[in-house]
Amino acid sequence: MTKYKENIMKAVFFTAACTSVLAAALICLFLFINGVPAMAKIGVFDFLMGTSWKPNNIPAVYGIFPMILGSLYITAGAVVIGVPIGVLTAVFMTFYCPKWLYRIFKPAINLLAGIPSVVYGFFGLVIIVPFIRDCFGGTGSSMLTASILLGIMILPTIISVSEAALRAVPASFYEGGLALGASHERTIFYLMLPAAKSGIMTSIVLGTGRAIGETMAVIMVAGNQARMPDGLLKGVRTLTANIIIEMGYAAQLHREALIATAVVLFVFILIINLLLSLLKRRAD
Amino acid sequence: MQYVNKALKERLKSYRKRPVSLLLFLPVMISAAITMGILLLLTGYIIVKGIPNIKPDLFSWEYSTANVSLMPALINTVLMIAISLLISVPVGALSAVYLVEYAKSNSRLVRIIRITAETLSGIPSIVYGLFGMLFFVTTLGWGMSLLAGACTLSIMILPLIMRTAEEALKAVPASYREGSYGLGAGKLRTIFKIVLPSAMPGIIAGIILAIGRIVGESAALIYTAGTVAKIPEGKDFLLDSTRTLSVHMYALSSEGLYLNQAYATAVILLLTVLAINSLSAYLAKRLTKS
Numbered sequence: 182m183t184k185y186k187e188n189i190m191k192a193v194f195f196t197a198a199c200t201s202v203l204a205a206a207l208i209c210l211f212l213f214i215n216g217v218p219a220m221a222k223i224g225v226f227d228f229l230m231g232t233s234w235k236p237n238n239i240p241a242v243y244g245i246f247p248m249i250l251g252s253l254y255i256t257a258g259a260v261v262i263g264v265p266i267g268v269l270t271a272v273f274m275t276f277y278c279p280k281w282l283y284r285i286f287k288p289a290i291n292l293l294a295g296i297p298s299v300v301y302g303f304f305g306l307v308i309i310v311p312f313i314r315d316c317f318g319g320t321g322s323s324m325l326t327a328s329i330l331l332g333i334m335i336l337p338t339i340i341s342v343s344e345a346a347l348r349a350v351p352a353s354f355y356e357g358g359l360a361l362g363a364s365h366e367r368t369i370f371y372l373m374l375p376a377a378k379s380g381i382m383t384s385i386v387l388g389t390g391r392a393i394g395e396t397m398a399v400i401m402v403a404g405n406q407a408r409m410p411d412g413l414l415k416g417v418r419t420l421t422a423n424i425i426i427e428m429g430y431a432a433q434l435h436r437e438a439l440i441a442t443a444v445v446l447f448v449f450i451l452i453i454n455l456l457l458s459l460l461k462r463r464a465d
Numbered sequence: 466m467q468y469v470n471k472a473l474k475e476r477l478k479s480y481r482k483r484p485v486s487l488l489l490f491l492p493v494m495i496s497a498a499i500t501m502g503i504l505l506l507l508t509g510y511i512i513v514k515g516i517p518n519i520k521p522d523l524f525s526w527e528y529s530t531a532n533v534s535l536m537p538a539l540i541n542t543v544l545m546i547a548i549s550l551l552i553s554v555p556v557g558a559l560s561a562v563y564l565v566e567y568a569k570s571n572s573r574l575v576r577i578i579r580i581t582a583e584t585l586s587g588i589p590s591i592v593y594g595l596f597g598m599l600f601f602v603t604t605l606g607w608g609m610s611l612l613a614g615a616c617t618l619s620i621m622i623l624p625l626i627m628r629t630a631e632e633a634l635k636a637v638p639a640s641y642r643e644g645s646y647g648l649g650a651g652k653l654r655t656i657f658k659i660v661l662p663s664a665m666p667g668i669i670a671g672i673i674l675a676i677g678r679i680v681g682e683s684a685a686l687i688y689t690a691g692t693v694a695k696i697p698e699g700k701d702f703l704l705d706s707t708r709t710l711s712v713h714m715y716a717l718s719s720e721g722l723y724l725n726q727a728y729a730t731a732v733i734l735l736l737t738v739l740a741i742n743s744l745s746a747y748l749a750k751r752l753t754k755s
Contacts, residue, residue: 187653194567197559198578201627204620205581211599269496276468277493289504295738297681299715300731304507306718333503366486394589396684397715421591428688443595454587
């Protein structure tokens, strides 16, 4: 009887463990079944490299190249802004922060990580957009605004992962550096940071993933014009924004083209995941 | 290891002889100041603008364009959290039990589960939302509903619950299990009476993190749970369309008509995040103590 129960429960545990695999398979299946035929119908090249997106024209034109570029530019901008600040803040927290200040800094970073993206978007809308409008002109909803906002949003990811990487470097490295006569700063920048390289790279890749997948905050500040990005101060539309803005009223091929947009986004995420696992393997 | 060994004054003095070190020291300080400054600006601005706008009207039971009440959204958020957790916590905890207690650590299945869980945790919420719309809303025919939203979210938080539960189970000392076996308990009894209870604080910490994600989620919900600002009621309440607090906040700020109420909603969201963070920090502290 007990043996019987043990086996049944083992099967239950096993089924639970398979749920996540099933979920991932279902997600891939539904996205690809609904998205790939549309890509084929539009023409893979026309879809991926087409420079205009006009679903309301007759005949409709579905080219998502502007959105691909938009996502890549904004993500690159976010990385350029967020990575230096994030990594250096992690250096501060590990090597400079006195204990009393650390007790404030650590929860502060956790708070930044927990703030919902709509609140970030709202913050961007009421602070960064007017600021850019006043300083540089234009409408304020632009590639630059979105990059700054995303740069802020990826900070907590970069800071906490980099900090963990820096703390994982053996203290003997630091002591060795000092013993050779190098200053605190030189030891940190020439010994500790290179030693924590793979962890810091991981933090950057994680941040990139978060930036490219971000939706709500971006649509509130990026302007969302579906045209080729031209200039930092012009509006752009990202892949994520394209999906959420038009999904509400899209039908037929238009709808499928939006799902195909998600497939492209999904492929980007898979590439990022692949990078992550390569980094992890190298760290081991 | 504590690296901070010099007082600031002493350090500044030593830079006089070492200009390169000063050059490296300054950006570090500036970056830390920027990070802190951003947080203070964000929270400060929202709190200053939001607190005066928190009025009793915002908490009236029914939403109308006159009071722009956030009460229905607040209750929907709680419902959404409850249903999502009801689905994903048992699944996540049980699968962690399988991974830790049953599976051989390098079997092919375990590797596949790890890889899929990692992939799932990297997928952006908009993709979850789209999947939820295609699968739960359209294919299963639930329409935009509380249930469709909760199912979408429970898939989204599953990797998080799995990972934290797995870590918690692994942290249970092997001697506990051996002691239990030694007293004649079977594997199942050991798992449910010894291992799971000892891992509970860690599992709860994961649940709290998951609650944080649900509260903040909006992109995955707009096309799965919809945006109706009403508390679901009646027999089929699971199939009613609902908006959570984050979606409510998005609706308010994108319409642009109710900025004041949006500030107030932002304050409520910030306070929720703060409460969730403090709770998990408290739990983490208790965990490391024991």
